[in-house]
Amino acid sequence: MPSSSAILADLIAFDTTSRESNLALIDYARAYLAGLGIDSQLLFNAERSKANLHARLGPAGAGGVMLSGHSDVVPVDGQSWSVPAFEMTERDGRLYGRGTADMKGFLACVLASLPAFLEKPLRLPLHIAISYDEEVGCLGVRSLVEQLHASPERPDICLIGEPTEMRPVLGHKGKLAMRCEVHGAACHSAYAPQGVNAIEYAARLIGKLGEIGCRLAAVEHHDSRFDPPYSTVQTGVIQGGRALNIVPAECRFDFEMRVLPADDPQTVAAELRDYAERALLPRMRAVSAASDIRFSELPSYPGLLTDPASQAAELLALISGSRDFSTVAFGTEGGLFDQAGIATVICGPGSMDQGHKPDEFVTLEQLDSCDALLVRLGQWMQRHS
Numbered sequence: 001m002p003s004s005s006a007i008l009a010d011l012i013a014f015d016t017t018s019r020e021s022n023l024a025l026i027d028y029a030r031a032y033l034a035g036l037g038i039d040s041q042l043l044f045n046a047e048r049s050k051a052n053l054h055a056r057l058g059p060a061g062a063g064g065v066m067l068s069g070h071s072d073v074v075p076v077d078g079q080s081w082s083v084p085a086f087e088m089t090e091r092d093g094r095l096y097g098r099g100t101a102d103m104k105g106f107l108a109c110v111l112a113s114l115p116a117f118l119e120k121p122l123r124l125p126l127h128i129a130i131s132y133d134e135e136v137g138c139l140g141v142r143s144l145v146e147q148l149h150a151s152p153e154r155p156d157i158c159l160i161g162e163p164t165e166m167r168p169v170l171g172h173k174g175k176l177a178m179r180c181e182v183h184g185a186a187c188h189s190a191y192a193p194q195g196v197n198a199i200e201y202a203a204r205l206i207g208k209l210g211e212i213g214c215r216l217a218a219v220e221h222h223d224s225r226f227d228p229p230y231s232t233v234q235t236g237v238i239q240g241g242r243a244l245n246i247v248p249a250e251c252r253f254d255f256e257m258r259v260l261p262a263d264d265p266q267t268v269a270a271e272l273r274d275y276a277e278r279a280l281l282p283r284m285r286a287v288s289a290a291s292d293i294r295f296s297e298l299p300s301y302p303g304l305l306t307d308p309a310s311q312a313a314e315l316l317a318l319i320s321g322s323r324d325f326s327t328v329a330f331g332t333e334g335g336l337f338d339q340a341g342i343a344t345v346i347c348g349p350g351s352m353d354q355g356h357k358p359d360e361f362v363t364l365e366q367l368d369s370c371d372a373l374l375v376r377l378g379q380w381m382q383r384h385s
């Protein structure tokens with residue numbers, strides 16, 4: 001059977017940048033599974049240009065373990081690569097190519113490990129999940145999460161192989177991203193008081209966000225498992241205005257909250273809406289009745305914090321050989337699985353230091369370590385009672 005590095009070479013060759021179809025990769029995985037006698041089903045997007053793959057081995061019924069990863073990768077546009085991005089290059093124990101770390105390396109290890117899972121009967125169900133559009137807001141996996149949530153055959157535990165250098169990880173912050181559009185009223189800047197300056201009202205809202213951010217950092221509960229150990233707020237994009245001598249009627253800004261799993265980012269959003277409604281809109285509408293402030297949600301994902309005493313964490317400690325649990329700064333699909341009642345842990349080959357960058361790589365040593373973890377998982381599932 002092919003090794004994980006041989007399968008990784010095949011997976012890297014599919015350009016699954018999130019804007020592209022992932023179906024060639026999914027067909028490859030499906031054919032590979034079929035070759036082992038494993039049925040799989042696809043869950044397509046509305047345009048049928050992308051799909052999640054879901055397969056189950058072993059006994060029917062509830063419970064068991066799911067191995068999950070995303071098939072899409074971030075773009076290489078504007079990056080300067082010294083090796084081809086969509087062709088695997090091996091050099092000095094490193095395998096280069098877009099997605100080697102994030103996270104086709106894990107998918108390759110999972111596919112390569114399946115013959116070992118099939119060697120003896122599994123006592124628990126093993127699920128395989130490959131999603132799309134993770135890199136653009138964990139969008140693709142949501143239909144699969146919904147289906148699993150409603151299914152009597154829902155797994156208990158999910159292992160997501162995002163790159164942690166094979167360290168056992170139990171959590172990450174959640175993200176709520178939002179857009180705010182301020183609609184004021186334009187006029188000649190010489191008569192500024194007759195207009196409603198959308199940029200100036202947007203600045204008040206952004207200032208309010210800054211205040212909320214300072215308060216979260218200063219007084220509210222901290223959690224030292226995260227870095228920084230509190231929830232943060234920041235504005236990242238702003239657009240508005242056409243010319244200095246026109247009072248701007250439109251301003252739009254995007255902001256995000258990166259919150260501890262225990263915090264609800266909607267309370268921050270509600271505080272900002274409340275400020276807009278009570279403090280700003282009455283003044284704006286006194287000048288121009290059509291003034292408005294509108295909020296909309298951008299792709300976001302929930303946080304994750306699995307209990308270190310849970311069965312999922314115990315299993316991760318057993319197969320990774322470490323109970324030195326930590327958290328990661330980046331987000332995963334894990335919070336969505338967790339919300340569906342599937343306790344989720346993260347451990348995978350490679351490092352996010354290499355993810356999303358030119359000359360992304362994973363080491364052969366990391367793949368070997370992941371292969372070994374999956375062998376231990378297979379043995380545990382074969383002897384579990």
Ligand SMILES: [Zn+2]
Pocket residue numbers: 070102103134162
């Ligand atoms: Zn990833």
